[in-house]
Amino acid sequence: MRLDPDDSAKVATAIRAAEAGTDGEISTIVAPSSDSYTDIVLQWALIAGLFPLAISAAWPNLLLWTLAPLTGWEAPSLRLLLSLLVVKCIILFLIARFVIGLPAVRMALTPGGTKERRVRARALMLFRAGTEQRTLSKTGVLLYLSLAERRAEIVADAAIHAKAPQEVWGEAMTALVEAMRDNRPGDGMAAAVERIGAVLAQHFPYTGTDPNEMPDRLIEL
Structure with missing residues (x-):
């Protein structure tokens, strides 16, 4: 308008x-x-960024299945599991930050x-x-x-x-x-x-x- x-x-x-x-x-x-509603964008992006943690807590075997091609189906180390979770959270946060930052999406979610x-x-x-x-x-x-x-x-x-x-x-x-x-x-x-x-x-x-x-x-x- x-x-x-x-x-x-x-x-x-x-x-x-x-x-x-x-x-x-x-x-x-x-x-x-x-x-600018920047705080609204960050709130939704944070929720999206925490989504991998929630999924992994609900279905831990799903994370193991994701790592299977990299570990040769051997049990991955705790360090590798946590590192993968951190990377997933960061990637989803950045994607959500960009998408929700678009004016139409930002206003729709406010x-x-x-x-x-x-x-x-x-x-x-x-x-x-x-x-x-x-x-x-x-x-x-x-x-x-x-x-x-x-x-x-x-x-x-x-x-x-x-x-x-x-x-x-x-x-x-x-x-x-x-x-x-x-x-x-x-x-x-x-x-x-x-x-x-x-x-x-x-x-x-x-x-x-x-x-x-x-x-x-x-x-x-």
Whole structure:
């Protein structure tokens, strides 16, 4: 899933239209992914690397059968048995590390809860760095989309959160998720921005006294 220049233009247009009716400010960020998930890759690779040990513990004769062509069917030494196990573990670990490191495989093997937590953490970090308390009235909202995880987050300044709890963003999230299912992330973000604007207009209507303090464009990381 990816966004093209037309998608960026759609989102920018939606931001300007939404902010025309509110003193609130909407920031939009899209990222290829929210984490490298290296720890997940290493966890699965370690499990694969330990697989020869589990097999040998369950069926020890299988290891002897593997060594038979090398030992002439004589009983192998303990050193040879252990060395073979170590080599098998290392080879399987390296193979698994490469295969699971492929983006599609890595994301497929990452638990949904892990993706959700890391997308949320990245959204909060970006919000605190670029949106939180960056407006005079403290009415900034961040719409964050992480493409690899196909997940999004909406984070709002304290002034907005006090009047519009997290539940009010349900329609915006639904619009975005439905468009993402059809591989239309740009349309989804534009629709979500429109609904965020409606919530802001209800609680923080346009007064003409609040300057435009955030960029009216889609930020791509």
